[in-house]
Amino acid sequence: MKKILILSGKGGTGKTTVASNFINISKARVFSDCDVEAPNLHLVSMLSNVQNRENYYGLDKSVINQDKCIQCGICQSYCRFNAISFVNGTYLIDPHMCEGCGVCNYVCPEKAIDFVKSVDGETMLYKEDKVFSTATLKMGSGNSGLLVTKVKKQMQDYIKDDDLVIIDGPPGIGCPVIASMSGVDLILLVAEPSVSGISDLQRIIKTAASFHLKTAVCINKFDLNKKLSHDIISYLKANDIDYAGEIGYHQEIIDSINKGETLPINTQAYKDIKKIYDFTVNLLA
Amino acid sequence: MIIVLPTKTSGEKSFISENFGRANYFYVYDTEKKLGEVYVNENLDNPHGVGIKTAEFVLKHKADVLITPRIGGKSQEILIDKVKMYQATDKIVKENIESFLNGELKELF
Amino acid sequence: MKIAVLSGKGGTGKTFVSVNLAYVLNEATYVDCDVEEPNGNLYFKGDYQEKIVEVDVPEINHDTCIRCGKCVDFCKFNALALILDKVRVFSQLCHSCGGCKLVCPVGAINEKKKPIGVVKSGMYENHQIISGEMYIKEETGVKIIDELLDAVSLDKNDVVIDCPPGNGCSVMASIKDADYCVLVAEPTIFGLHNLKMVYELSRVFNKKIGLVINKASDNQMINDFANEENIEILQEIPFDKDMGYLNSVGEIVSKNKKYRKYFEVIAEKIFGDRL
Numbered sequence: 008m009k010k011i012l013i014l015s016g017k018g019g020t021g022k023t024t025v026a027s028n029f030i031n032i033s034k035a036r037v038f039s040d041c042d043v044e045a046p047n048l049h050l051v052s053m054l055s056n057v058q059n060r061e062n063y064y065g066l067d068k069s070v071i072n073q074d075k076c077i078q079c080g081i082c083q084s085y086c087r088f089n090a091i092s093f094v095n096g097t098y099l100i101d102p103h104m105c106e107g108c109g110v111c112n113y114v115c116p117e118k119a120i121d122f123v124k125s126v127d128g129e130t131m132l133y134k135e136d137k138v139f140s141t142a143t144l145k146m147g148s149g150n151s152g153l154l155v156t157k158v159k160k161q162m163q164d165y166i167k168d169d170d171l172v173i174i175d176g177p178p179g180i181g182c183p184v185i186a187s188m189s190g191v192d193l194i195l196l197v198a199e200p201s202v203s204g205i206s207d208l209q210r211i212i213k214t215a216a217s218f219h220l221k222t223a224v225c226i227n228k229f230d231l232n233k234k235l236s237h238d239i240i241s242y243l244k245a246n247d248i249d250y251a252g253e254i255g256y257h258q259e260i261i262d263s264i265n266k267g268e269t270l271p272i273n274t275q276a277y278k279d280i281k282k283i284y285d286f287t288v289n290l291l292a
Numbered sequence: 293m294i295i296v297l298p299t300k301t302s303g304e305k306s307f308i309s310e311n312f313g314r315a316n317y318f319y320v321y322d323t324e325k326k327l328g329e330v331y332v333n334e335n336l337d338n339p340h341g342v343g344i345k346t347a348e349f350v351l352k353h354k355a356d357v358l359i360t361p362r363i364g365g366k367s368q369e370i371l372i373d374k375v376k377m378y379q380a381t382d383k384i385v386k387e388n389i390e391s392f393l394n395g396e397l398k399e400l401f
Numbered sequence: 402m403k404i405a406v407l408s409g410k411g412g413t414g415k416t417f418v419s420v421n422l423a424y425v426l427n428e429a430t431y432v433d434c435d436v437e438e439p440n441g442n443l444y445f446k447g448d449y450q451e452k453i454v455e456v457d458v459p460e461i462n463h464d465t466c467i468r469c470g471k472c473v474d475f476c477k478f479n480a481l482a483l484i485l486d487k488v489r490v491f492s493q494l495c496h497s498c499g500g501c502k503l504v505c506p507v508g509a510i511n512e513k514k515k516p517i518g519v520v521k522s523g524m525y526e527n528h529q530i531i532s533g534e535m536y537i538k539e540e541t542g543v544k545i546i547d548e549l550l551d552a553v554s555l556d557k558n559d560v561v562i563d564c565p566p567g568n569g570c571s572v573m574a575s576i577k578d579a580d581y582c583v584l585v586a587e588p589t590i591f592g593l594h595n596l597k598m599v600y601e602l603s604r605v606f607n608k609k610i611g612l613v614i615n616k617a618s619d620n621q622m623i624n625d626f627a628n629e630e631n632i633e634i635l636q637e638i639p640f641d642k643d644m645g646y647l648n649s650v651g652e653i654v655s656k657n658k659k660y661r662k663y664f665e666v667i668a669e670k671i672f673g674d675r676l
Binding site: 150202232 | 438566573591
């Protein structure tokens with residue numbers, strides 16, 4: 008059993024395009040979308056049977072018990088997140104703004120504020136002949152190390168020894184990305200040749216290196232800016248990081264994404280990705 | 293000496309967890325008494341900062357050694373110089389402890 | 402008018418649209434609220450003045466501290482830990498709620514300022530450019546976003562707000578004072594999915610909404626959705642390799658007459674009766 012994690016630092020570099028085509032080429036039986044703030048992989052996974060659905064609870068939020076409340080306003084004066092407002096004679100806590108810190112609960116002289124469990128989202132496990140693990144988040148909630156870990160854990164029991172598992176990782180470099188890295192055998196970074204893409208790439212390479220995980224980088228939209236693409240390749244060489252290959256800026260990729268499909272075998276784009284796939288699988292061995 | 297390992301299920305036949313902070317259980321083994329105790333990870337459902345709580349747990353149990361597949365930045369900061377950390381293998385807890393006692397495990401730092 | 406530009410997903414063209422929209426609007430201010438990966442100032446090259454943004458984090462007086470652990474137990478974010486008889490603060494996890502200081506029975510906790518990032522401001526031609534950048538190890542940039550928006554709250558010029566991706570708390574903080582939300586979407590199955598997310602967010606906040614379709618093609622899926630929901634389509638910007646190249650090297654494409662008109666039309670439609 009081997010796990011490949013696909014990351015990008017910056018959003019929009021083509022992480023999900025690479026992940027979905029990898030899944031198609033490898034005929035992976037088990038895959039996961041950890042990019043829960045903008046989950047997309049289910050749109051190309053074409054699975055519909057949800058085997059498991061579970062609420063994801065983030066931090067508890069505070070709620071005022073109006074029967075006990077004496078409208079003293081002390082809670083509002085202590086809240087640092089502007090979450091408490093006084094409307095029509097009632098003090099109310101806005102759950103979108105409430106950070107669940109517990110200060111208002113603590114300072115209320117009447118102990119009129121309770122903690123309530125807050126459903127921040129839902130984890131979902133699709134199962135047909137393939138297994139797909141993902142989650143959705145409610146508006147205003149953020150991804151977390153906990154949620155990514157749950158998404159990865161829920162597919163664990165379905166993985167067989169000979170499986171190649173593909174994980175579409177979260178963007179950025181924060182806690183959710185760190186959580187996505189546990190237990191993987193290789194990280195494939197999808198970079199793009201733009202000034203913003205490069206600085207983000209460097210940030211994430213540093214993070215991956217601190218975990219001593221095998222890392223390889225591929226460049227998507229290669230001919231968007233050939234000079235920058237070559238700069239990236241030089242950077243990788245200078246830092247001893249494996250270069251997995253490139254994908255050109257092809258119309259056919261956009262077409263296939265439009266239709267929610269993976270690339271047809273006879274396209275240049277497919278061939279580009281297949282090369283990267285072969286390189287990556289070779290590194291795993 | 294005291295050895296701590298993050299585990300998937302409970303007991304010495306369990307496999308090592310791939311997570312440190314979000315392991316399901318911890319196995320705390322006393323080499324002198326030749327006795328191991330299982331603890332449920334109570335911090336599992338915290339959205340953030342779990343590694344820190346786990347490092348606290350390791351220190352609370354006066355661990356000398358931690359055998360783990362990986363460890364995050366914040367927990368690393370806390371435990372370095374206080375606990376020796378070794379790279380876990382993919383075998384079960386019992387075998388990892390044996391490998392450690394035979395000097396076969398690699399230090400993480 | 403304050404115009405927030407959002408897209409739900411990274412890489413859709415939020416910054417591309419915000420930068421160029423701000424550029425074609427007379428003396429408009431551009432604010433980059435994507436503090437984790439700010440890209441706006443790569444287009445508006447020039448000199449910037451920096452101001453450090455600070456948050457309050459706990460400072461423990463170890464002599465007064467009696468190691469009762471009440472602060473550690475109180476903190477919901479696990480930012481405090483009792484390590485070998487000393488209370489340690491993990492300020493990256495701290496949300497600055499002030500709770501630990503309140504619960505300490507012996508007054509051993511004070512607050513000190515911790516820098517979490519910067520606000521940069523400068524001028525580019527006759528536009529004020531303000532952007533925020535969060536330091537790498539920090540977890541939440543909402544305070545920086547609040548300061549960015551404070552800086553423009555009394556701005557008499559129009560303000561274009563380049564929002565962070567996603568629909569989490571930093572996006573909400575970015576749009577809360579906006580008068581109008583421009584949603585940017587790509588005509589792909591992913592694009593539609595992400596559009597729905599930010600559309601929902603904008604509606605919950607009761608904002609006026611307009612849509613820009615970026616990298617437009619024959620695909621009508623976004624147009625169909627817009628028609629169903631009665632969302633005004635401000636512009637369809639076609640997929641153009643040359644324009645893409647210019648954008649990738651940090652060029653403001655609307656400096657070019659050929660591309661400028663795309664953004665002028667967006668401005669006209671937003672300001673409608675005012676122009």
